[in-house]
Amino acid sequence: xxxxxxxxxxxxxxxxxxxxxxxxxxxxxxxxxxxxxxxxxxxxxxxxxxxxxxxxxxxxxxxxxxxxxxxxxxxxxxxxxxxxxxxxxxxxxxxxxxxxxxxxxxxxxxxxxxxxxxxxxxxxxxxxxxxxxxxxxxxxxxxxxxxxxxxxxxxxxxxxxxxxxxxxxxxxxxxxxxxxxxxxxxxxxxxxxxxxxxxxxxxxxxxxxxxxxxxxxxxxxxxxxxxxxxxxxxxxxxxxxxxxxxxxxxxxxxxxxxxxxxxxxxxxxxxxxxxxxxxxxxxxxxxxxxxxxxxxxxxxxxxxxxxxxxxxxxxxxxxxxxxxxxxxxxxxxxxxxxxxxxxxxxxxxxxxxxxxxxxxxxxxxxxxxxxxxxxxx
Amino acid sequence: xxxxxxxxxxxxxxxxxxxxxxxxxxxxxxxxxxxxxxxxxxxxxxxxxxxxxxxxxxxxxxxxxxxxxxxxxxxxxxxxxxxxxxxxxxxxxxxxxxxxxxxxxxxxxxxxxxxxxxxxxxxxxxxxxxxxxxxxxxxxxxxxxxxxxxxxxxxxxxxxxxxxxxxxxxxxxxxxxxxxxxxxxxxxxxxxxxxxxxxxxxxxxxxxxxxxxxxxxxxxxxxxxxxxxxxxxxxxxxxxxxxxxxxxxxxxxxxxxxxxxxxxxxxxxxxxxxxxxxxxxxxxxxxxxxxxxxxxxxxxxxxxxxxxxxxxxxxxxxxxxxxxxxxxxxxxxxxxxxxxxxxxxxxxxxx
Numbered sequence: 207x208x209x210x211x212x213x214x215x216x217x218x219x220x221x222x223x224x225x226x227x228x229x230x231x232x233x234x235x236x237x238x239x240x241x242x243x244x245x246x247x248x249x250x251x252x253x254x255x256x257x258x259x260x261x262x263x264x265x266x267x268x269x270x271x272x273x274x275x276x277x278x279x280x281x282x283x284x285x286x287x288x289x290x291x292x293x294x295x296x297x298x299x300x301x302x303x304x305x306x307x308x309x310x311x312x313x314x315x316x317x318x319x320x321x322x323x324x325x326x327x328x329x330x331x332x333x334x335x336x337x338x339x340x341x342x343x344x345x346x347x348x349x350x351x352x353x354x355x356x357x358x359x360x361x362x363x364x365x366x367x368x369x370x371x372x373x374x375x376x377x378x379x380x381x382x383x384x385x386x387x388x389x390x391x392x393x394x395x396x397x398x399x400x401x402x403x404x405x406x407x408x409x410x411x412x413x414x415x416x417x418x419x420x421x422x423x424x425x426x427x428x429x430x431x432x433x434x435x436x437x438x439x440x441x442x443x444x445x446x447x448x449x450x451x452x453x454x455x456x457x458x459x460x461x462x463x464x465x466x467x468x469x470x471x472x473x474x475x476x477x478x479x480x481x482x483x484x485x486x487x488x489x490x491x492x493x494x495x496x497x498x499x500x501x502x503x504x505x506x507x508x509x510x511x512x513x514x515x516x517x518x519x520x521x522x523x524x525x526x527x528x529x530x531x532x533x534x535x536x537x538x539x540x541x542x543x544x545x546x547x548x549x550x551x552x553x554x555x556x557x558x559x560x561x562x563x564x565x566x567x568x569x570x571x572x573x574x575x576x577x578x579x580x581x582x583x
Numbered sequence: 584x585x586x587x588x589x590x591x592x593x594x595x596x597x598x599x600x601x602x603x604x605x606x607x608x609x610x611x612x613x614x615x616x617x618x619x620x621x622x623x624x625x626x627x628x629x630x631x632x633x634x635x636x637x638x639x640x641x642x643x644x645x646x647x648x649x650x651x652x653x654x655x656x657x658x659x660x661x662x663x664x665x666x667x668x669x670x671x672x673x674x675x676x677x678x679x680x681x682x683x684x685x686x687x688x689x690x691x692x693x694x695x696x697x698x699x700x701x702x703x704x705x706x707x708x709x710x711x712x713x714x715x716x717x718x719x720x721x722x723x724x725x726x727x728x729x730x731x732x733x734x735x736x737x738x739x740x741x742x743x744x745x746x747x748x749x750x751x752x753x754x755x756x757x758x759x760x761x762x763x764x765x766x767x768x769x770x771x772x773x774x775x776x777x778x779x780x781x782x783x784x785x786x787x788x789x790x791x792x793x794x795x796x797x798x799x800x801x802x803x804x805x806x807x808x809x810x811x812x813x814x815x816x817x818x819x820x821x822x823x824x825x826x827x828x829x830x831x832x833x834x835x836x837x838x839x840x841x842x843x844x845x846x847x848x849x850x851x852x853x854x855x856x857x858x859x860x861x862x863x864x865x866x867x868x869x870x871x872x873x874x875x876x877x878x879x880x881x882x883x884x885x886x887x888x889x890x891x892x893x894x895x896x897x898x899x900x901x902x903x904x905x906x907x908x909x910x911x912x913x914x915x916x917x918x919x920x921x922x923x924x925x926x927x928x929x930x931x932x933x934x
Contacts, residue, residue, distance in 0.1 A: 244664030299891030
């Protein structure tokens with residue numbers, strides 16, 4: 207955590223004005239949503255389904271190495287598309303305005319072991335409302351890592367580079383456990399709560415279906431290609447997990463991203479909420495293909511400001527948002543993928559060790575009490 | 584094992600292959616009109632009828648069960664990316680050889696769907712369909728004498744009847760503002776030329792609105808006729824009163840296109856229909872708070888419009904988005920975010 211509040215130069219009025227300017231950006235996109243956007247998501251869904259079909263088809267012959275390579279690559283991309291540009295965004299309600307029951311946050315399910323319903327609660331509700339608030343937003347380190355100096359160090363954290371790597375490989379299982387709040391619910395009393403058991407059963411059902419599909423049925427359908435198809439599906443899931451984990455790490459973990467104290471969000475205004483999203487997220491720069499493959503989460507800052515705007519609009523929104531960052535002299539954290547991934551991992555390594563010197567309690571980042579400031583001035 | 588059980592087992596197997604999607608999600612990519620798919624139709628042609636009306640030729644999917652003359656069909660059309668459902672009378676005869684159906688649409692001012700269908704929709708467009716429904720139909724036993732009393736686009740269900748069954752003695756009284764506004768004018772005049780129809784065409788711009796008392800003069804034997812009437816609410820109200828005053832109300836069949844009109848206001852009576860609670864709400868309080876205040880178990884989440892954890896069906900009425908001021912009216916399948924929506928007039932929330 208930075209000792210100096212990077213938003214300290216803003217007055218309460220400026221923050222509210224910033225909020226109004228962001229609202230105007232949002233309203234403009236909503237007013238302009240239409241046929242082209244609907245056609246976009248339909249095209250992406252249709253392309254994903256075709257790619258998955260063809261890749262699985264090719265894998266039926268994965269005993270031949272070129273077929274294995276092509277099929278595995280195709281399936282990896284299809285799975286990434288399903289999780290990122292399609293699943294993540296539909297489950298955010300970005301496409302609910304189309305009123306198409308087949309492309310709706312209440313009906314969509316994704317190729318993932320976490321049930322959509324549980325993910326929507328932990329991600330849309332907890333993470334997006336309490337972004338980067340220590341103790342409220344469990345996405346900060348997923349409850350297994352220390353990602354800020356102000357979090358208490360424990361010898362367990364020495365292993366966090368390893369935990370993070372294992373989490374990256376089996377990311378979808380990590381997410382499922384996280385959505386279940388497994389750590390918190392392992393106590394004997396909580397384990398027995400009917401509500402938790404129902405949710406655990408839902409995860410179990412989802413895992414069974416996914417595993418059966420990927421590791422039993424499709425390999426069996428491949429006949430003599432059974433082992434190679436099995437390996438291909440495993441590889442595709444691994445690639446998808448590593449990729450999504452990397453992208454998501456870049457969203458909130460790189461250096462320069464702010465975290466906030468629990469107390470600081472009490473009585474938060476709309477402008478302050480926006481400001482927290484701006485300071486708590488980081489982007490990835492790159493080509494159109496790069497943005498597409500990250501599900502436009504490369505525009506993490508824009509996504510956190512407007513989680514329900516259609517993903518294909520984030521690129522145009524980003525130009526206006528960035529101008530606001532400049533106008534209000536705020537730091538827009540962005541960089542190419544390798545740089546951001548390195549930065550996030552660097553933090554994971556650095557914070558696996560205790561803080562270098564005993565920390566003097568520094569004022570927390572987050573719009574301090576403006577009234578006091580005004581009095582002081 | 585029966586073949587049905589076998590098929591169902593095979594389908595279950597297929598579902599395991601495609602999970603979490605369904606086999607139909609893939610089949611829809613190649614054959615959206617196949618048997619077993621959600622009912623859809625493809626627009627094959629759009630024929631202008633008047634300056635603001637057009638007949639839409641639709642090839643229905645294999646699941647289409649046909650219609651009875653006079654019935655309507657609900658169609659779901661994507662307008663500016665948003666799926667909107669409207670009901671239109673089927674204007675094609677029931678025995679059309681090529682299996683296509685037609686609806687005839689009049690563009691009403693500010694009508695999103697009607698203007699889209701009349702002026703913009705392209706052949707090849709896929710639409711959603713419901714099965715035909717409605718009890719504005721002809722009886723199985725042929726009546727000896729028939730009167731069709733229509734105005735404006737009220738002609739459409741009656742045209743479906745005229746094209747379907749010939750009666751020995753049919754009279755029609757039809758009103759439209761001007762001759763060029765009469766939908767199916769050529770068809771009607773062809774029927775008159777063939778002596779299959781006696782037509783009184785009223786042009787309200789010059790003749791004034793139909794005074795129901797004039798019916799005695801236009802159709803002297805109207806009380807003996809089985810009558811089907813369709814048109815604006817004013818005309819239907821007058822007809823119902825007139826028929827009932829003469830004690831022949833059982834001879835009159837009416838069809839109303841818009842049974843209720845939503846008036847968007849500021850606040851209103853909110854009904855939580857599942858719970859059976861009704862409370863007054865102002866136009867500024869989110870419906871989530873209104874429901875919780877009334878003791879209704881409401882799903883909730885972020886309470887600021889971002890998590891979509893509180894979406895709930897809007898069964899009737901209208902709500903206003905507190906962020907944008909946008910009004911949403913109830914339609915089948917419409918879900919609202921209760922945390923950022925307030926009552927805009929009376930409304931019914933399914934909770």
